[in-house]
Amino acid sequence: MRLITEWFKRTFSDPQIVFLTVVLALGFAVVLTMGDMLAPVIASAVIAYLLEGLVVVFEDRGLPRLLSVSVVFIAFMLFLTLVLFGLMPLLSRQVTELVQQLPNIIGAGQKVLMTLPERFPEVVSPQQAQEILDAARREIASWGQEVLTMSLSSVVGVLTV
Numbered sequence: 001m002r003l004i005t006e007w008f009k010r011t012f013s014d015p016q017i018v019f020l021t022v023v024l025a026l027g028f029a030v031v032l033t034m035g036d037m038l039a040p041v042i043a044s045a046v047i048a049y050l051l052e053g054l055v056v057v058f059e060d061r062g063l064p065r066l067l068s069v070s071v072v073f074i075a076f077m078l079f080l081t082l083v084l085f086g087l088m089p090l091l092s093r094q095v096t097e098l099v100q101q102l103p104n105i106i107g108a109g110q111k112v113l114m115t116l117p118e119r120f121p122e123v124v125s126p127q128q129a130q131e132i133l134d135a136a137r138r139e140i141a142s143w144g145q146e147v148l149t150m151s152l153s154s155v156v157g158v159l160t161v
Contacts, residue, residue, distance in 0.1 A: 051076060106140065 012018055031038065051072050058068035113133055116124040 047076075109136070 012021075054072045054075075055065070055068045058071060059065055063071070110133060113129055113136075117126045117129050
């Protein structure tokens with residue numbers, strides 16, 4: 001116990017370390033309690049930090065700061081537009097194909113699951129296999145409802161923008 005108290009006195013006798021510890025603890029508490037609200041702010045700060053590097057490159061080549069910021073901003077917006085209108089249809093097609101193939105994938109999984117009691121009777125009983133299958137069906141149904149809700153809300157969000 002004496003070893004811990006000596007370490008504590010030695011470490012926390014410096015006011016700067018105490019201040020840093022308090023600031024880190026408060027920052028951690030703020031992120032934990034308000035993380036959902038702070039996520040866009042943190043993401044925008046990271047993006048701004050990354051784009052600042054490109055602005056500095058343009059400034060080093062002799063462009064004024066306003067022009068550098070404008071060029072980087074326009075390039076970033078073009079990139080986002082490309083992602084939104086170029087990659088989203090591709091992603092949509094991939095998700096559609098997945099949804100179309102899902103019954104086949106689930107059927108194959110059911111066949112494999114139902115062969116487990118035959119192959120490993122000491123490990124998996126037919127009742128356990130059926131329980132696993134029922135739980136998987138419930139989970140897939142729940143997942144499907146969430147995906148449908150998210151896709152409809154994202155379509156509405158894109159249309160309102």
